[in-house]
Amino acid sequence: MRRGDDRAVTVQIGAVLLLAILFSALALYQINVVPEQNAEVEFNHNHEVHNEMQELRNGILNTGTGAESHSSSVTLGTQYPTRTVAVNPPNPQGTLETTGEDNIEIDASVTGDYVVDDGDNDEVPIDVESEIFDDGITTTGLVYEPDYNEYRNAPTTRIEHGFAFNDFGGNSVDLTSQPVVDGTDLTIIQVDGDLSETSSSAVSMDVRLKSGPTDPITIVPDNDDEEIKIPTQTPDAWNNNIDESNVTIDEDSDAEGTVSIELEADEEYELRIACVVVGDGTGDGCGDFDITEETSDSQMEGDASRLSGPEVTALTINPDTITKGEEESVEVNAMFNNTEFTQTGNTEGERGGVPIIDTNWTITEENGEVVDEGVLQLEEPDYQPEDLVDLKLIQNGTDNINVGDLESGDYELEVKSMDARGVWTSEDESKTAPLTIEESDENGEEQNAPxxxxxxxxxxxxxxxxxxxxxxxxxxxxxxxxxxxxxxxxxxxxxxxxxxxxxxxxxxxxxxxxxxxxxxxxxxxxxxxxxxxxxxxxxxxxxxxxxxxxxxxxxxxxxxxxxxxxxxNTGQVSYVTSYNDGSGSGDSYYDETIPPGSSARGMVSDFEDMTQPEREDPWNEFAILETESIPNTQNHDMEIGMRTEGVSTTADEYLIQMEYSFYEPDDSDDGDIDIVVVNEDGSELQRESADADISRPDTEQLAFELNSAAREEVQDTGELNVVYEREPGNYQQVLIYYQRTIN
Known part of the structure; x- marks a missing residue:
């Protein structure tokens, strides 16, 4: 009897086994490798947020000691790496919000007489104990809460009264020192505002000084019962960080949700108070802390009783003339003096005699309009009396300032500084220096393209x-x-x-x-x-x-x-130069002035890859434009601005070219991306559409000529402003390989 041929069955079994092995490997990769990699992304992001929260805390503290304002950003969420076969969960988000109003209670005996500015540049007496202490000081804190998919033991990061720390539930880890108690120096910074932001991208946070800081208010307790109570969500964090050399921490603080700082009888303390505003705060909840110590001259008009702020004794700019296209920055050096004595030995010209803590420089046009500003880095000079240097009463300020974006013309640079009382250099004691920006050639003629x-x-x-x-x-x-x-x-x-x-x-x-x-x-x-x-x-x-x-x-x-x-297609070509996704990114390509300005939404990654066309890998070498979730909905949208600078203003026609793809194809109309040409104010001039029916490695090229309105805008400004828009819909990533203008 003849035996049948089983070879075909063997091949089928082998194919089935091979597929089973393949799917098992993919399943193991999805179950084990993807979560591990995503957990690493989340862990690294959490450390990044810690640094940003420290920066925000420093902004609150510096503003509360006299700086006018501070701006920083916090990246609430992150994004996972793109994957070819495996699947990621939704990108994690985070929430930054205020903690609600709590009351700071101060029970202390004040010595000395104090006056407050009544708003009309007149000073009137104030009873600090009855008008400030008895009413209490209402304040709030800030808290960041991440919502990760894998890093489930991530801490809650808190900022309370200028102290930043990580709260792990039962334990805490300091990110900064606490500023409330420093020996016998006491600092209270009231925070007013209302904020609640949930996102996967960055949010910008402005901190503004509303009132104060006060002159040092002298406190000499009559007994050991006088104390300062500050509200906290984590008393242990405070208990472990306050030096009890000059104060005592009440052991019952934990049960009350406060930290009770008991002052020692007959010890002399100096208290400073200020109020800063964050988020959507109006400052209506701030106390009036423009308080100074009354002196024998306090009846003088205005604020003459306050000693002057630091004097600018020297200022140099090197070079003071630069040529556009050849030099980008100038070195600025200044010296500041805040010593409390004068050469003549009389009181005229005396200063605060407290440390210099902040600086400010501004560049103004001939019409007085400020076009740029910033701060100098304070340094200790090595050729002054050592005791004055150690006390930071004499300081150098230096910085390399980028002026490459300024138009040609004559400018004036002015510097000032501020001391620990919050008093700035007066107008007549600041210094200015001229700065000239010249064209890129002697004749001032426009450079020609090849x-x-x-x-x-x-x-x-x-x-x-x-x-x-x-x-x-x-x-x-x-x-x-x-x-x-x-x-x-x-x-x-x-x-x-x-x-x-x-x-x-x-x-x-x-x-x-x-x-x-x-x-x-x-x-x-x-x-x-x-x-x-x-x-x-x-x-x-x-x-x-x-x-x-x-x-x-x-x-x-x-x-x-x-x-x-x-x-x-022949002509001068200009590639996109900068972007605005509303993230407040420190990226050198980021420019928040690009339309749509503060309304920008989304996230841009690897922007540099779209500034030139050459690439060797279809899976990489592109910029990613990512949609942003709409709060309280399941939808995502996008409104990201792009600017191309240096476009010829003399061309008759302009051709816009871009190459693009999508992370996931979307055949619906809602999935398409609109490319909207706008003017400097964000008004629409022309609209084109990129179909979302392809995905990488396939790409599409979009080319269109500017209409008359868009053409005239470019001819007037030498810039092309484009907004990438996407209507609310599913989450999407747009991949842009390049964007360029040919004329």
Missing amino acids: TINQFDVTDETEQRGNSPNFDVEYQVEWTVSDPDGNLDQVDIRLYDQDGITVDSEVISEPNSDSETGITSLEDDCSTNEGTCSGYQIEIEATDSTGLRAISSITDDANGEGSFDVSDG
Whole structure:
């Protein structure tokens, strides 16, 4: 009897087993590897938030000691790495909010007489005990609560009364020191405001000084029962951080949700109080802390009884004249003096005699408009009396200030400083220095972009016999020139159907008038359609100032085409230079002034990858524009601004080109992205649409000419402002490989 043939059954069983192994491996990867990697992302983000909360705390403390304002951002959530086969949960979010109103109670005996500004520049007496202490001081704190998917033991980060720490439920870890008690110096910073933000992106937080800080208020307790009670969610964090050399912590603090700081009888303390506003606060809840100590001269008009703030004794700018395009920054050095004695020995010109703690510089135009401002870094000079340096009564201030974005013209730079009383340098004791920005050449003439004089492209592609394989080859004869004689580099590139750079040549010739050459560009292609479609041949010339010219030709590689420069998209090219996603990012490309301004929503990653077209990997080398969740809904939307600077103002036509894809395809109309050309105020001038029906590694190219309104805006400003908009819908990532303007 003949036995049947079982070989086909064996093959089927092997295939089934192979598929089972593959799916098992994918399942194990999803179950084990993905959560571990995501947990690492969340852990690293949590450490980043700790640093940002420390910065926010420092802003509250510095503003409360006299700085006018402070701005910082907190990145509430993060995003997981993109995955090819595995699936991520939704990107984690976090919440930053105020903790509600609580009362600071002060029971202490004040010595000395004090006056307060009545709002009309007159000083009236104030009873600090009855008018400030007896009413209590209503304040709030800030808390950050993450909502991670994997890092489930992440701490809650709190800021209470200028003290930042991580709260792990039963334990706490300090992020900063507490400022309330420092020996016999006491500091109370009232915080007024209402905030509640939940997001996966960054939120900006402004801290503004509303009142104070007071002059030191002298307290000498009559007995050991006098105390200061501050509310807290975590008494242990405070108990472990207050030095009890000059105060005592009440052991019953834990049960009351407060920290009771008992003052010692007959000890002399100095108390300062200020109020700062955060979030949507109006400052209506702030006390009146513009309090100074009354002196024998307190009846003088205005605030003459207060000793002057620090004097600016020296200021230099080096260089004081720069040329646009050649230099970007100037070095500023200043010296400040706040000593409490004078050369003459009389009171005229005396200062506060307290440490210098802050500085301010401003750059103004000839009409007085402030165009830039910042702070100098304080340093101790090494050529002054040691005791004055140690007390920080004489300080140097220095910084390298970037002025490359200023227009040509004459400016004035002014510096001031502030001491620990919150008193700034007076107008007549600040110093100014002139600053001149010159055009990039002696005649002030506009620099010219290079010119593509010759771009002859011949298709020499050959098929390998009767096979589906082709040897793609293009011969390129080219000539480029530069009227300013500063041609720097020539790039000749070949892109395949997916926009990948498959061959290229770079010629670097610094400061030449013109260059010419012949370049061969090659690729291998396999197709059954008889032609390899969609190749793009491109030449780009760049001068030493960054101006660029481009010409590009698209062809189906079949050995028949012949083209010249008139067949391509040719002209000066400008790539996108900056963005605004509303995150407050410290990225050098970030610019919050780009439309839509403060209304910007979304998140931009790897922006630099969209500022040039060349790439070698379809899975990477693109910018990611991510939608942002809409609070209290399941929807996400986007409104991200992009700006292209340095666009020629003399062109008759402007062609906008971009290459894009999506992380996930979306066939619905809601999934599409609108590219909206706007003016400087954000008003719409033109709208185009990018269909969301593709995903990487496939890409689409969108090209459109500016209409008359958009064209006139670019001609007036030399800038192109574009907003990427997406209507509310599912979460989406838009991948932008490049965006450029050809004219």
